[in-house]
Structure formats: structure tokens, C-alpha cells
Amino acid sequence: MTARPRAARGITREAEGPRPFRVEPGRIGLYLFLAVAAAFFILPLYVMLATSFKSLDEVRLAQIFALPHTLDISAWIAAWTSDCEPGQCFGISAGFWNSVKITVPSTAISVLLGAFVGYILSFWRPKGADTLFAIIVLAGFIPLQVFVYPVVRAFAWLNLYGTLSGIVLVHVIFSLPLTVLLFRNYYAAIPHDLFQAARIDGAGFLRIFWSLMLPMTGPMLVVAGILQFTGIWNDFLLGLVFAGRENLPMTVQLNNTVNVTFGEVRYNVNMAATLLTAAVPLAAYFVSGRWFVRGITAGAVKG
Amino acid sequence: MDPILDIRNASIAYGQTVVVPELDLSVAPGEFIVLLGPSGCGKSTLLSAIAGLTDLAGGQIWIRGQNVTWAEPKDRGIGMVFQSYALYPRMTVEQNLSFGLKVGGTDKATIRRKVAETAGILQLEPLLKRRPADLSGGQRQRVAIGRALVRDVDVFLFDEPLSNLDAKLRGELRIEIKRLHEELQRTMVYVTHDQVEAMTLADRIVVMKDGHIQQVGTPAEVYGSPANLFVAGFVGSPPMNLLAGQLSGGELALGDGTRVTMTGYPLPEGAAGAAILGLRPEQLFPLEGALPEGACRLDARIDMAEELGPSTVLWCDIAGTRCCYSVPGRGAQAHGAELPLFFYPGAASLFDAQTGQRL
Ligand SMILES: Nc1ncnc2c1ncn2[C@@H]1O[C@H](COP(=O)(O)OP(=O)(O)O)[C@@H](O)[C@H]1O
Ligand SMILES: [Mg+2]
Numbered sequence: 001m002t003a004r005p006r007a008a009r010g011i012t013r014e015a016e017g018p019r020p021f022r023v024e025p026g027r028i029g030l031y032l033f034l035a036v037a038a039a040f041f042i043l044p045l046y047v048m049l050a051t052s053f054k055s056l057d058e059v060r061l062a063q064i065f066a067l068p069h070t071l072d073i074s075a076w077i078a079a080w081t082s083d084c085e086p087g088q089c090f091g092i093s094a095g096f097w098n099s100v101k102i103t104v105p106s107t108a109i110s111v112l113l114g115a116f117v118g119y120i121l122s123f124w125r126p127k128g129a130d131t132l133f134a135i136i137v138l139a140g141f142i143p144l145q146v147f148v149y150p151v152v153r154a155f156a157w158l159n160l161y162g163t164l165s166g167i168v169l170v171h172v173i174f175s176l177p178l179t180v181l182l183f184r185n186y187y188a189a190i191p192h193d194l195f196q197a198a199r200i201d202g203a204g205f206l207r208i209f210w211s212l213m214l215p216m217t218g219p220m221l222v223v224a225g226i227l228q229f230t231g232i233w234n235d236f237l238l239g240l241v242f243a244g245r246e247n248l249p250m251t252v253q254l255n256n257t258v259n260v261t262f263g264e265v266r267y268n269v270n271m272a273a274t275l276l277t278a279a280v281p282l283a284a285y286f287v288s289g290r291w292f293v294r295g296i297t298a299g300a301v302k303g
Numbered sequence: 304m305d306p307i308l309d310i311r312n313a314s315i316a317y318g319q320t321v322v323v324p325e326l327d328l329s330v331a332p333g334e335f336i337v338l339l340g341p342s343g344c345g346k347s348t349l350l351s352a353i354a355g356l357t358d359l360a361g362g363q364i365w366i367r368g369q370n371v372t373w374a375e376p377k378d379r380g381i382g383m384v385f386q387s388y389a390l391y392p393r394m395t396v397e398q399n400l401s402f403g404l405k406v407g408g409t410d411k412a413t414i415r416r417k418v419a420e421t422a423g424i425l426q427l428e429p430l431l432k433r434r435p436a437d438l439s440g441g442q443r444q445r446v447a448i449g450r451a452l453v454r455d456v457d458v459f460l461f462d463e464p465l466s467n468l469d470a471k472l473r474g475e476l477r478i479e480i481k482r483l484h485e486e487l488q489r490t491m492v493y494v495t496h497d498q499v500e501a502m503t504l505a506d507r508i509v510v511m512k513d514g515h516i517q518q519v520g521t522p523a524e525v526y527g528s529p530a531n532l533f534v535a536g537f538v539g540s541p542p543m544n545l546l547a548g549q550l551s552g553g554e555l556a557l558g559d560g561t562r563v564t565m566t567g568y569p570l571p572e573g574a575a576g577a578a579i580l581g582l583r584p585e586q587l588f589p590l591e592g593a594l595p596e597g598a599c600r601l602d603a604r605i606d607m608a609e610e611l612g613p614s615t616v617l618w619c620d621i622a623g624t625r626c627c628y629s630v631p632g633r634g635a636q637a638h639g640a641e642l643p644l645f646f647y648p649g650a651a652s653l654f655d656a657q658t659g660q661r662l
Contacts, residue, residue: 191387191389193385193386193387193389194389194391194392196351196354196356196376196383196385196389197383197385197389197390197391197450198391198402199356199375199376199377200354200356200376200377200381200382200383200403201377201402201403201406201450201454202376202377202403202406202407203402203403203406204406207406211402212391212393215393216392216393
């Protein structure tokens with residue numbers, strides 16, 4: 001006689017149709033943890049939002065969790081426009097446009113260049129390609145600060161220091177390890193046959209990249225684009241060092257706004273300025289979140 | 304006639320590993336050549352060297368009387384069909400077909416005409432606006448063939464084009480490729496490890512092993528007179544029966560003492576020593592009555608029968624070796640039954656046991 005299988009949960013004669021819902025302790029614990037974690041991130045955001053809509057009088061009440069009595073947007077206006085006090089302007093709108101001027105070209109160039117280098121490393125495999133790739137990726141692990149002084153000297157010598165092209169170039173250079181890594185691995189998953197078929201069809205180096213590979217790169221372009229965009233937008237150090245007085249990005253100006261050393265601390269304006277600065281990368285995630293997830297999880301080619 | 308494709312003393316290596324050493328092969332215009340061999344024997348490597356996708360380590364490749372050894376793939380007058388189809392996923396079927404022409408700078412009207420022509424030949428018209436992802440495997444492969452066809456090349460290269468398809472489609476597309484060859488009379492070099500494809504498609508089969516050519520011949524030659532034991536074992540299903548024995552004075556003594564006289568077999572002068580007798584399953588036949596003239600007799604004990612429908616394969620023991628023979632229709636024999644089997648030595652194969660070469 002064969003041994004009867006030990007009675008396991010869920011094995012009954014009556015079982016039929018969908019499994020009945022059962023509340024398990026593990027589940028409850030999990031949801032509890034998720035709720036706490038969510039609150040941890042949402043509470044500061046709530047406080048900031050609430051404070052930014054309060055008048056300065058209301059802020060002085062120090063009830064930070066209270067909702068504002070009225071929606072007062074004067075703090076937002078003050079944060080955005082050049083709100084000048086004797087000797088200093090704190091508005092961050094100028095910084096916003098500087099950030100746009102820095103981030104858009106830096107993102108576009110670094111993503112396209114990363115795709116191009118990744119394409120070369122994956123498909124044309126020049127001699128030493130693997131070594132070069134290893135060096136590029138390893139360079140990405142070296143702390144940025146190490147490079148600041150030498151690059152400053154080099155840029156000063158090239159008359160690029162403190163210019164818009166200078167800061168864009170710096171961002172492109174420091175982005176390459178990440179973008180090359182992303183695109184090389186993305187292209188490595190594309191069958192080599194495809195590349196060879198294009199060569200037999202007579203397509204050359206640039207043609208294969210432009211007509212064949214780049215159109216297949218959509219998901220990774222989105223992922224790399226968002227990573228680069230938010231990374232460059234949020235940058236503080238490089239902007240402070242390389243952008244020059246005329247081109248200071250929003251993050252640097254936010255710091256100037258928040259860290260006033262005289263007068264009363266205007267919490268509502270600070271909160272509004274901070275939210276304004278964070279709004280752009282946040283919007284980027286919201287708008288492209290779906291593609292972002294798809295790009296991270298998708299395989300390279302279908303069919 | 305001058306060969307359209309001439310491979311002269313070509314060797315191909317990946318780094319230090321020589322995959323194809325010193326190979327010579329000439330292909331006549333319009334010929335359908337099949338490179339047949341087990342996986343990993345270097346068929347694809349040879350094909351991609353012909354295409355110009357892999358560099359030669361030595362030797363030359365000539366196409367249509369021109370030395371193309373150093374030429375770019377596009378300048379060789381070849382088209383290639385890959386096992387993975389390798390269709391451009393972001394392009395429609397029409398764009399896939401026209402890509403090569405567009406890159407080559409052909410004018411729009413000509414492109415349109417050629418694409419329409421090719422689509423007509425391969426019945427692709429209803430699919431022209433679709434993407435590869437929306438096609439079935441067989442349709443994809445037809446598009447891949449079309450992409451080579453549309454470019455008016457001298458030599459078509461196929462790398463296992465049917466092995467990703469299910470058995471039924473494979474059979475259909477095989478016939479379609481054969482029909483295409485008969486219609487176009489274009490030179491085709493076709494790589495496969497499937498002997499049925501090789502036998503049915505080829506004008507000549509090139510059997511390869513470890514980068515070496517084992518035999519070049521028509522399907523009938525390769526099947527009927529294999530050049531060595533490898534070809535004998537690789538081509539044919541069920542495989543050729545191989546019986547070891549000692550050859551002396553035109554007579555072969557098998558392991559169990561049976562003696563067969565190889566009358567009618569073109570034995571070389573003074574051949575003697577350990578030899579192997581090769582018999583195709585259908586070369587062995589049972590017979591009632593008198594011994595036919597020139598036939599030899601072997602004693603078999605039946606082991607089991609496989610009914611295939613149109614024929615039956617009977618597995619048996621002959622001189623201590625497991626053998627099989629086939630009879631048309633249903634011809635099951637009782638397990639353990641003993642009966643005589645006959646064959647004509649003139650049609651059999653005989654190999655040197657040491658070298659494995661045909662005697
Ligand atoms: N890119 C490569 N690098 C190194 N070795 C390879 C490469 N491609 C194939 N090989 C080796 O070359 C041999 C022949 O491969 P291939 O031509 O693909 O065989 P087949 O097509 O007959 O199955 C195999 O042993 C394989 O491992
Ligand atoms: Mg292969």
C-alpha cells in the first residue's frame with residue numbers, strides 16, 4: 001500500500017472554484033509595514049505642501065500638521081518671481097530656466113552618446129572593446145569630487161569654465177559610465193543576426209545605428225532619459241562649481257533662497273521654492289512612469 | 304562551366320581555435336548545395352565566411368570570377384536567410400523588403416516594382432503592412448527569404464532556415480524553397496543538420512564533420528555509397544547497419560562465422576584485414592524460396608517491430624550486432640523469430656575498419 005500524503009492545508013474534498021479569501025497574520029504585518037513606510041515618506045511632503053500655502057502669521061503658530069486656513073499662494077509667487085529685498089534677489093525662476101538650459105541638452109547628448117557608444121561596443125566590437133567597457137564602468141564608481149579640481153583647471157585652460165557649454169560637457173562626461181552601461185547591456189541582448197542581416201543589406205556603421213538600432217531602443221531611451229534628466233536636474237555640486245554665476249541651476253538658487261542669514265526664516269516661501277524645484281523631476285516620473293517600468297522590465301526585441 | 308562560388312583552401316578560426324581548416328569547394332551556377340553535418344561542425348561559420356561576416360584566416364573566396372576574400376558583405380552579390388529570421392522588428396514587411404534596396408540607393412519606382420514582384424512570388428502581398436511580431440513563423444521565414452530575393456543576388460545563403468518551425472510548416476516551406484529554386488534557377492547554399500532536408504533539396508550534398516568535408520556528392524551517392532563510416536552513420540534514418548568482419552580473398556567473415564562472398568562489389572586489388580560491412584535497412588530483405596542469384600544470406604533473430612504506416616522497421620540481431628531492415632506495409636514478425644535475410648553485395652558498402660574509409 002502506498003502511504004497516504006500528509007493532509008496539507010487546502011486539500012479537501014469540497015474544493016471547487018476560486019480559493020476562499022483568508023486573512024493571514026503575515027499579510028497584516030506586511031500591510032502594516034507598507035502603511036508605516038508610506039507615511040514616513042508622505043508626512044514630510046504633506047507638511048511642506050501645507051506650510052507653503054500658509055501665510056507667515058499662520059506659520060508662526062507652529063502647528064505644522066494643521067491644514068492652512070486659506071489657500072494663500074503668495075508664498076509660491078514670492079518663491080518663483082524675483083522677490084527682491086535690499087541687495088539680494090531670491091526668486092528661483094531664473095534658476096529654473098538655467099536648469100532647463102543645462103538639463104535638456106545634457107540629457108539629450110548623454111543619452112544619444114551612450115546609445116552610440118553602447119552600439120559600437122556591442123556590435124562592432126573593436127579590439128579592446130571589453131577592456132574599454134570595463135574602464136568606463138569602473139570610472140563610474142570613482143567619486144565625482146576626485147575629478148573636480150583637475151577638470152576645473154582643464155576647463156579654465158579651454159575657456160569653458162563657467163559657461164553653459166562647459167557645464168553641459170561636464171554632465172555629459174560624468175554621465176557616460178551609466179548610459180554606456182545601460183545601452184551596451186541593452187544591445188547585447190539583441191540578436192547578432194539582426195546586425196549581420198543589415199550588413200548584408202548594405203547598411204553601414206551610421207545607417208545601422210540610426211535606422212535599425214535606435215528605433216529598437218525606445219524603452220531604454222526612456223529609462224536612460226529619465227535617469228539622466230532627474231540626475232542632472234538634481235545636481236548641485238557640478239552646477240555650483242562649473243556653471244558660473246550666470247547659469248546657476250535651480251538647486252543652487254534654492255540653496256541661496258533657503259539659507260538666508262538675516263531676517264526672519266520665511267518657511268512658507270522656502271517650502272514653496274523647494275516644491276517648485278522638485279516638481280520637474282516628479283512630473284517627469286509621473287508622465288513617463290509607465291514607459292519607465294516597461295523599459296526596465298522589457299526584453300530587447302519581440303519577434 | 305566556371306564555378307559561381309569557389310572556396311579555395313579556406314581556413315577559418317575564432318582566435319586560436321581553428322574551426323574550419325583548409326577547405327575547398329566549388330559550386331556551379333544554379334546549383335543547390337546543402338552543407339550537412341552535426342551541430343558545431345562549422346557549417347554556419349563557413350556560411351558566414353562566404354557572406355563576408357567572418358574573416359578568413361587563410362585562403363580565398365571567389366564569387367562569379369571575382370576574388371571577394373576582402374570584400375564587404377554587400378559587395379559580394381550574396382543574400383542570406385538566418386535561422387532566427389533576423390527581420391527588422393520596427394519595420395513593416397514592406398520596409399523589411401525594401402531596406403536593402405533603399406540603402407543601395409535604388410530609385411523609388413524600382414523599389415516598389417521589385418518589392419511587389421517578390422511579394423508576388425512568395426505570396427506576401429496581404430502581409431506587406433504588418434510588423435514581424437504580427438506574423439507566424441512560416442510567414443516570417445518567407446519574408447526573410449524575400450529580403451534576400453528582392454536584391455537580385457548571385458548566391459543565396461540559407462542557415463538552417465526551417466529549424467525554428469514545427470514539423471508540418473517545415474515540410475511545406477521545404478517544398479516552397481525547392482519550387483523557388485526550380486523557378487529561379489539561382490545558386491543556393493543551404494546549411495542544415497536535417498538529412499531529410501538535405502536529401503530532398505540538394506543537387507549535391509557536402510557532408511561535414513569538425514570543419515572537414517567528408518564527402519561531396521548527389522543525395523543518391525551520399526546515401527548509396529557513403530565515403531566513410533561517418534557519412535554512413537550520419538546520413539539515413541534508421542541508420543545504416545554496420546557489421547564488423549575480416550576480409551580476405553574477396554570473402555568477408557563475420558563475427559559469428561558467417562561468410563559472405565562480395566561478388567559484384569568493386570573491391571580494390573588485395574584488400575584484406577578488418578573491415579565493416581554497411582547495409583541500408585532497405586537493402587536487407589527476407590525471401591521465401593530459392594536464393595536469388597548473386598545475393599548473400601545472413602541469419603537474423605527478430606527483436607521488435609516499429610510500424611510506421613507505409614512501412615515497418617524490424618529490429619533484429621545479425622552476427623551479434625543490432626540491425627534493422629524495413630519492409631513495405633505491415634510486416635511484423637514474432638519476437639524471437641529466426642529467419643534468413645538477403646542482400647546484394649554489389650549495392651552494399653564496405654569500409655576499412657582502421658581508417659573508416661570506403662573500400
Ligand atoms: N563567435 C564564436 N566564437 C568562438 N567560437 C565559435 C563562435 N561561433 C562558433 N564557434 C565555434 O565554432 C564551432 C562551429 O560552430 P558553427 O559554425 O556555429 O557550427 P554549426 O553551424 O555547424 O552548428 C563550434 O565549436 C562553436 O563552438
Ligand atoms: Mg549553425
